[in-house]
Amino acid sequence: MSPEARGTGALSLAALLGLWAVAALLTGDAMILPAPWELVAPLLQEVRSGELPRHLGATLGRVIAAFLLAMSIGVALGLVMGRSARADRWLDPWLVVFLNLPALVVIVLCYLWIGLTEVAAILAVSLNKIPNVATVLREGARALSPDLDAMARVYAMPARTRLRHVILPQLAPYIAGAARSGVALIWKIVLVVEFLGRSNGIGFQIHMYFQLFDVAMVLVYALSFIAVMLVVEWRILQPWERRVRRWRAA
Numbered sequence: 001m002s003p004e005a006r007g008t009g010a011l012s013l014a015a016l017l018g019l020w021a022v023a024a025l026l027t028g029d030a031m032i033l034p035a036p037w038e039l040v041a042p043l044l045q046e047v048r049s050g051e052l053p054r055h056l057g058a059t060l061g062r063v064i065a066a067f068l069l070a071m072s073i074g075v076a077l078g079l080v081m082g083r084s085a086r087a088d089r090w091l092d093p094w095l096v097v098f099l100n101l102p103a104l105v106v107i108v109l110c111y112l113w114i115g116l117t118e119v120a121a122i123l124a125v126s127l128n129k130i131p132n133v134a135t136v137l138r139e140g141a142r143a144l145s146p147d148l149d150a151m152a153r154v155y156a157m158p159a160r161t162r163l164r165h166v167i168l169p170q171l172a173p174y175i176a177g178a179a180r181s182g183v184a185l186i187w188k189i190v191l192v193v194e195f196l197g198r199s200n201g202i203g204f205q206i207h208m209y210f211q212l213f214d215v216a217m218v219l220v221y222a223l224s225f226i227a228v229m230l231v232v233e234w235r236i237l238q239p240w241e242r243r244v245r246r247w248r249a250a
Contacts, residue, residue, distance in 0.1 A: 009234075034216045043220050051205075052224060059201040059225060062118075062190045066125035067182060073126070074133025074182075075175060079167075081134065082141020098131040103189050107196060116197040125189045132185065133178045140174030172244035180237045187229055 017036050024035035046052035081088040081095075107124040114120035148166050157166070168175075194203025202225045209217040 031213075031215060034219065039216055039220050039223070042216055043224070046217075046220060052221070055201050055205050055221070056224060056228065058198075059187070059190055059194065059203065060228065062122060062125065062193070062201065063183070063187045065122045066129065066186050066190065067179075069122065069126040070129035070133055070182060070186065071175075071179060074130045074178065075137050075171075077130065078134040078137025078139075079141050079171070082138040082144075088138070095131050095134060098127070099135065103128045103192065107189070107193055111197050118198075121190075121193045121198055124193055125186055128189050129182055129186055133182060136174050136178040136181075137171065140171045144170050173241070176237070176241035176244045180233070180241060183229065183232060183237060187225065191225075 020033075021035050021037075024030075024033045024038075027033045030038055043052070077091070081091055106127050110120040110124035110127070114123065144167065148170070151166075190201070191203035191206065194201035195207045196203075198204050202221050205221045206218050209221070
C-alpha cells in the first residue's frame, strides 16, 4: 500500500472515531454509547486477564478452518462448473438454492443434526461461503483464455502442469477476490455461530455481555476482532490481490 493510501486510510478511520466521539457526547450516557477513550480501561483489563486473547484465538481458529475448507471446495467446484457445461447444468440449481438459503437456517440445522460441536460450527460457516466462492470461480473459469488452452494442448502439457502454469495464474485474481470477500463474510458468520452455540469465542462473549446490557464490553470484543481483520485485510489480502493482478497490467 502506498504512503498516500495509508494516509488516506488513517485519516478516514480518524474521522470515523471523531463521529463516534461526537455521537457519544451528544448521547451523554456511557451505558448507551461509551466514547472511544472509555473503552481503553476495560480493553486493558481483558487483555491482562487473558480473556480477550483466549476468546480471540478461538474465533480466529474457526475463521481459518472455515476459510480453508470453503475456499478449497469452492475453488474446485467453480472450476468444474466453469469448464464443464454438463456439470454446470446439473449443479447450478444447487448453487442457486444454497446462495439463497439464509445463513441462520444453515447454522441452526447443522447444530440440530450434528450437535453443538466444533465440527457443526465450522461446517455451518463453510456451507454459507462455498456457494459464493464457487460462483466467482465459475466466472473465472469461463473467462480462461482459449488461446492459452490450445497452446497447452499443442505442447501436450500434463494435466498437473497445465493446472499450475496455465489455469491457476489466470484464476488467481478471482481466487484473491473470493478470498477477500470470503474472510469478510466468514468472520461475521463465525460470530453468529458462536453466539448461538459455542462456549468460547468473540461471539460467545458478545452474547454474554448482551445479556448483561454491557455496551462497553460488547464494543471491546467486537472492535478487537474487527481490528485483527483489518490487519489481515491490509497486510495480507490486499497485497496478495495486487500481486496476482500484476500480470494483467503487464
